[in-house]
Amino acid sequence: MRIIRWFILFILFAFMPLPLIVVAISSVSKSGYFTIPLAELSWRWYIEFLTDAEWLHLLLVSAVIAVIVSIISTTAALFSALVLYRRRVVGRGLIETLIMLPLVFPNAALGVAFLGLLGLLGAQGTYLGIVLAHCIIALPFAYRPILNSLRKLDPAFEEASMSLGATPGTVLRTVTLPMLRPGLVSAFLFCFIISFDEATITIFLIAPDVTTLPVRILTVIQESASPVIAAIATFLVLFTLAMVMLLERTTGLEMFAAPERK
Amino acid sequence: MSTRPPLFLLTGTIILIIAFLTGIAYLIIESLNTREGWGLGNFTYFFSRADYVRVLIRTIEISIMATIFSAMIGYPIAYAIANYQGNRNFLMILIITPWLVSVVVRTYGWIVILGPKGTLNSFLMSTGMITTPFRLLFNEVGVVIGLVHVFCPFFIISVLSVLLYIDTSLKEASQTLAAGPIETFFKVTLPLSMPGVLTGAILVYLLSTGAIVTPLLLGGVRDGMLATQIYQDVLQVFDYPKAASMAIVLLLTAFALVIPVQMLERRVAARTSGRGV
Numbered sequence: 001m002r003i004i005r006w007f008i009l010f011i012l013f014a015f016m017p018l019p020l021i022v023v024a025i026s027s028v029s030k031s032g033y034f035t036i037p038l039a040e041l042s043w044r045w046y047i048e049f050l051t052d053a054e055w056l057h058l059l060l061v062s063a064v065i066a067v068i069v070s071i072i073s074t075t076a077a078l079f080s081a082l083v084l085y086r087r088r089v090v091g092r093g094l095i096e097t098l099i100m101l102p103l104v105f106p107n108a109a110l111g112v113a114f115l116g117l118l119g120l121l122g123a124q125g126t127y128l129g130i131v132l133a134h135c136i137i138a139l140p141f142a143y144r145p146i147l148n149s150l151r152k153l154d155p156a157f158e159e160a161s162m163s164l165g166a167t168p169g170t171v172l173r174t175v176t177l178p179m180l181r182p183g184l185v186s187a188f189l190f191c192f193i194i195s196f197d198e199a200t201i202t203i204f205l206i207a208p209d210v211t212t213l214p215v216r217i218l219t220v221i222q223e224s225a226s227p228v229i230a231a232i233a234t235f236l237v238l239f240t241l242a243m244v245m246l247l248e249r250t251t252g253l254e255m256f257a258a259p260e261r262k
Numbered sequence: 263m264s265t266r267p268p269l270f271l272l273t274g275t276i277i278l279i280i281a282f283l284t285g286i287a288y289l290i291i292e293s294l295n296t297r298e299g300w301g302l303g304n305f306t307y308f309f310s311r312a313d314y315v316r317v318l319i320r321t322i323e324i325s326i327m328a329t330i331f332s333a334m335i336g337y338p339i340a341y342a343i344a345n346y347q348g349n350r351n352f353l354m355i356l357i358i359t360p361w362l363v364s365v366v367v368r369t370y371g372w373i374v375i376l377g378p379k380g381t382l383n384s385f386l387m388s389t390g391m392i393t394t395p396f397r398l399l400f401n402e403v404g405v406v407i408g409l410v411h412v413f414c415p416f417f418i419i420s421v422l423s424v425l426l427y428i429d430t431s432l433k434e435a436s437q438t439l440a441a442g443p444i445e446t447f448f449k450v451t452l453p454l455s456m457p458g459v460l461t462g463a464i465l466v467y468l469l470s471t472g473a474i475v476t477p478l479l480l481g482g483v484r485d486g487m488l489a490t491q492i493y494q495d496v497l498q499v500f501d502y503p504k505a506a507s508m509a510i511v512l513l514l515t516a517f518a519l520v521i522p523v524q525m526l527e528r529r530v531a532a533r534t535s536g537r538g539v
Contacts, residue, residue, distance in 0.1 A: 013356055112505050132281060168267075233371070253351055
């Protein structure tokens with residue numbers, strides 16, 4: 001009975017990591033597929049990935065977009081959380097609902113909406129347009145962790161600092177920001193992951209010479225399914241694993257399951 | 263004395279909110295823009311085409327199936343994590359890392375596993391259990407498996423955020439009153455976790471209706487979903503009003519099922535918090 005229970009639990013917990021493990025194994029096989037019995041081992045797909053200027057360029061492009069998006073969304077979320085929770089603002093609830101709203105829209109509908117928006121702004125098929133769209137969808141992911149940190153922060157620390165003669169700028173720099181660090185770090189990492197991984201919405205916003213790494217992977221899978229994808233995919237899995245480890249260090253993973261306090 | 267951050271700090275967020283609302287407003291307005299002037303022409307055209315209506319129905323079916331399977335897989339996982347006595351971080355990493363990996367990467371993983379020359383078929387054929395590969399890809403089976411994998415973590419997290427904070431004294435009370443573990447689960451834990459179940463189900467359903475990558479890569483040409491249909495139409499003929507009207511149909515499809523469930527959720531939440539009992 002006990003063995004059956006462990007077996008069922010093992011199967012359940014294997015379901016999520018399974019495709020990632022399979023991709024990792026297939027990436028070091030000569031055929032690019034994880035077949036049983038195993039094919040010969042080979043690094044050829046990694047060599048192909050790391051010597052292809054186009055893939056490296058797209059990796060850089062997606063990383064730069066993700067860093068810019070993270071900086072903009074984290075800053076916007078920090079400032080608005082400070083204003084909304086440190087002074088009485090009319091319509092606080094409304095602003096928070098509007099920040100969270102993109103989360104409940106089906107992604108394909110968001111893609112079409114952003115396509116129209118960028119058309120209005122004349123930014124269709126530009127990196128600027130992709131950055132704007134990513135900032136909007138990343139903002140809710142930045143706002144939550146920052147708000148959680150802010151709520152735990154006792155205003156008495158800031159008041160004490162001010163009463164000792166610190167200017168508002170000094171208080172922000174030496175008291176508020178250091179104490180919000182866990183929230184800021186997880187907001188930044190979250191935004192980075194959201195932007196770096198996004199394909200469903202971005203697919204509407206690209207142009208022939210303006211694309212991102214996930215969208216390019218998608219089109220290559222559709223066109224040829226070259227096993228070089230397995231090497232790139234494994235690289236991205238290891239990268240995400242590193243980010244998750246970092247999140248675990250800074251805030252702990254149970255913050256994902258933190259209940260919403262009203 | 264208090265620190266009062268100046269209001270202008272809201273500028274960035276307000277700009278992003280206005281941009282988002284402009285996009286949605288433009289979507290709604292353009293969906294009413296037809297060649298014969300303003301009206302509901304795009305929508306009557308959509309519903310007059312039998313193939314589009316079939317795609318719409320298939321979208322709802324597949325999304326509901328993805329939601330049900332996500333619940334069946336996700337609930338036991340959340341329950342196991344919540345009741346694990348040791349360090350939960352390892353179990354959380356097993357769920358959260360795949361969740362944060364790009365959907366294109368995860369979908370590629372399923373192609374490698376389920377493809378005709380993939381891991382599963384090659385294994386079954388080498389053991390001699392089958393002689394021709396199973397067709398697991400490019401049909402609805404593949405799409406549902408892929409969607410469950412992509413969105414199941416949302417369900418797990420929603421249920422977990424309720425299960426982790428259930429007052430353990432309630433379970434103890436139930437067991438003191440001589441209820442067995444199974445009875446305690448069905449009469450105490452499960453009803454108390456219903457708000458998390460409903461939130462998770464709403465999320466999985468909403469996200470499934472709007473998914474493109476998974477149905478595009480794992481689905482067949484003939485079993486597209488509404489989102490892939492929109493994408494292909496935008497790609498082939500750039501008819502923005504038509505795409506906008508289809509996006510509105512998608513939005514209504516998503517919200518039509520979500521709003522009743524949300525009302526149900528409020529009633530359940532009111533009961534489980536003790537006010538309605």
